[in-house]
Amino acid sequence: xxxxxxxCPNLLPQxxxxxxxxxxxxxxxxxxxxxxxxxxxxxRQETLTIMGRPVSAPRLTAWYGxxxxxYSGLCHAPRPMPASLCVAKAVAERLAGQAFNSVLxxxxxxxxxxxxxxxxxxxxxxxxxxxxxxxxxxxxxxxxKHRREPSLRLDLVLPAGSCLIMAGPIQHHWLHQLPKTSRxxxxxxxxxxxxxxPS
Ligand SMILES: O=C(O)CCC(=O)C(=O)O
Ligand SMILES: [Mn+2]
Numbered sequence: 567x568x569x570x571x572x573x574c575p576n577l578l579p580q581x582x583x584x585x586x587x588x589x590x591x592x593x594x595x596x597x598x599x600x601x602x603x604x605x606x607x608x609x610r611q612e613t614l615t616i617m618g619r620p621v622s623a624p625r626l627t628a629w630y631g632x633x634x635x636x637y638s639g640l641c642h643a644p645r646p647m648p649a650s651l652c653v654a655k656a657v658a659e660r661l662a663g664q665a666f667n668s669v670l671x672x673x674x675x676x677x678x679x680x681x682x683x684x685x686x687x688x689x690x691x692x693x694x695x696x697x698x699x700x701x702x703x704x705x706x707x708x709x710x711k712h713r714r715e716p717s718l719r720l721d722l723v724l725p726a727g728s729c730l731i732m733a734g735p736i737q738h739h740w741l742h743q744l745p746k747t748s749r750x751x752x753x754x755x756x757x758x759x760x761x762x763x764p765s
Contacts, residue, residue, distance in 0.1 A: 577720060581712065582736025586722065587661050587729040590700060591654075596727035600702035600755055602650050609673055615639025624746075625679040631668025633764040637688050642670075651757070658698035658759045662731050666698065666759035674706070674754040677747040683711070685737040690762050695737060698759045699730045704752040710742045 577584040591599065607628040614621050615638060629635065629642035630651060636642075647655065651669055659665055672681065686697055701724040708730070712718035724730055732742075744756070 577722070578710075578736065578740070579718065581734075581739035582732070583734040584710070584720075584736060585731040585733075586724070587731070588725065589727055590657050590661055590729035591727035593727060596702055599650060599654060600726065600753075603671065603702070603755055603757075604673065604753065606648060606650060607671055607673075609671075612640055625681060626673040626675065628671040628673075629668070630671075631760075631762060633667065633690075633762045635668060635670070635688075635690065635760075635762055654700055654757055655759055658700060658729055658757075661729050662696050662698045662733075662759075664696050664761065666761050668760050668762050670758045670760070672744075672756040672758070674744065674756070676753070677749055677751045680746040681744040683741040683743045685741050686732070686758075686760070687737040690765065691737075691760060692763050694733070694735055695760065696731065696733045699724075699732070700757040700759070701728050701730070702726050702755040702757070704754050706744060706754045706756065707747065708742065708744055710740050712740055714739075 574585045574587055577586060609626040609628050612623045612627055614623050630645050630647040632644055634641060634643055647669060655666055686695060703726060706724040708722045708724050710720040
């Protein structure tokens with residue numbers, strides 16, 4: 567299941583850790599998992615609460631984990647992971663060097679689906695969470711910007727089968743987003759593995 571390994575430098579100049587494992591899965595495994603998850607997961611169109619107003623999320627999501635997870639007015643109840651996600655979780659755990667107990671799957675159906683600027687800084691993730699993000703499907707443009715230094719920005723393309731790891735104080739100092747694009751683009755899936763600390 568695991569692709570070739572290469573040395574992985576920290577991509578951030580300061581205030582956090584960002585590691586990109588280009589080939590966490592082989593291309594064949596990444597393609598098979600992408601198709602399996604599109605058909606198998608319980609994809610939902612969620613309504614978020616942003617600044618007190620209901621907003622339809624511009625993507626589909628599916629949540630699985632041992633504990634409830636709350637963000638943007640949503641509460642995901644505990645739900646066991648299907649076997650396909652457990653295999654992907656094991657890959658993410660090996661690369662991140664820590665155990666995860668939840669995954670948020672995001673399905674971006676076309677270039678108009680997206681996720682806006684945010685940080686994964688919910689209290690239930692702890693002060694410096696390690697988050698592993700596995701990419702599947704079409705290459706995914708992923709951007710970061712520093713909260714206080716406007717000149718500090720990163721623009722990455724995450725290929726299918728890659729695993730991006732955010733760690734250290736990154737969530738305190740940086741925001742991340744998956745922008746919309748007007749270019750024709752196929753479906754993209756992101757699996758974001760987290761460790762929820764039960765309250
Ligand atoms: O699709 C992505 O890489 C963004 C996912 C993300 O930031 C999240 O689920 O919190
Ligand atoms: Mn995030």
